Amino acid sequence: MQPPYSFANNGWAMTYAYLWLLAAAVFVTAPVEAAETADKVVVYKERRVLQLFAGERLLREYPVALGGNPLGDKVQEGDRRTPEGRYILDWRNDASSFYRSIHISYPAPEDVEASASKGVDPGGMIMIHGQPSYLGWLAFLTQMFDWTDGCIAVTNAEMDEIWDMVPNNTAIEINP
Numbered sequence: 001m002q003p004p005y006s007f008a009n010n011g012w013a014m015t016y017a018y019l020w021l022l023a024a025a026v027f028v029t030a031p032v033e034a035a036e037t038a039d040k041v042v043v044y045k046e047r048r049v050l051q052l053f054a055g056e057r058l059l060r061e062y063p064v065a066l067g068g069n070p071l072g073d074k075v076q077e078g079d080r081r082t083p084e085g086r087y088i089l090d091w092r093n094d095a096s097s098f099y100r101s102i103h104i105s106y107p108a109p110e111d112v113e114a115s116a117s118k119g120v121d122p123g124g125m126i127m128i129h130g131q132p133s134y135l136g137w138l139a140f141l142t143q144m145f146d147w148t149d150g151c152i153a154v155t156n157a158e159m160d161e162i163w164d165m166v167p168n169n170t171a172i173e174i175n176p
Contacts, residue, residue, distance in 0.1 A: 035164045041089065041128075041172040043152060045070055045082055050128070050152060052165055059165065062158045065143050067150040073176075074106070074150055076115055077123030082150050082174060083111065089128070089170045092163070099130025099139075099156040100163050104172055128152045128172075130159035 036059050038052035045066055052059040067080040074083035088105040107115070107122040115122035129151055131139030143155060152174075154162065 035161070037167060038165045038170060041166060041170060043082075043172065043174045045084070045174065045176055050154065050162075052162070060161065062154050062162070063143065065148060065153040066146045067148050068146050070146050074111070074123065074126075075118065076120035078149075079123075080149055082148075082152060083107070083126060084174050084176055085111070087172050087174070089166060089168065089172050091168060093127075096127070096129060097134075098127070098132055098151075098153070100159045101127040101129035101151075102162070102166065103127055104152075104174075123150065126150050126152075128154065128159075128162060130154060130156040 036054055038054055038059055040053040042051045042053065043049070043064065044051075048064050048066065050062045050064045052061075066082045067074075069080040070082060072081055073085075074081040083104070083106045085106075085108060087108060089102050090105045092100070092102045094100055104126045106126040107124060111122045131142055131153065135142065140155065142153065147153070
């Protein structure tokens with residue numbers, strides 16, 4: 001007795017199956033395109049954007065949320081401002097209370113000096129990071145307003161891209 005359907009008796013079905021197998025093999029074995037590497041990060045606070053560059057070529061641009069008091073340069077700890085100036089992205093934390101974080105080397109010596117002249121602490125621990133880990137699926141709501149204590153926040157998917165494209169010791173320029 002012959003089975004109800006047989007590839008052996010149907011040339012068209014056999015050809016179709018071979019084509020699908022061939023397509024699957026090509027897809028599975030195709031090389032994955034490597035993420036481009038950024039050598040500079042630029043932030044424009046007023047426009048609420050973070051840009052990744054390779055040389056002069058813009059690779060990506062992301063909308064950002066900033067500190068809850070975003071206008072002006074950071075002066076002291078607790079002012080909820082994002083610092084302005086040139087820094088280095090010097091280390092990263094894959095297990096922070098936010099979804100991934102990359103540290104900005106604030107305060108620079110000139111920031112420490114400016115704060116000391118006012119008798120205040122300049123603060124620190126300014127990061128580029130994803131969303132708060134405890135918010136779960138509601139995290140997207142936080143990108144609708146400036147909510148950080150001075151950090152630069154992006155979505156988790158955007159943070160994954162930035163994480164992969166921006167190595168440690170990359171320059172970051174934060175503009176008004």
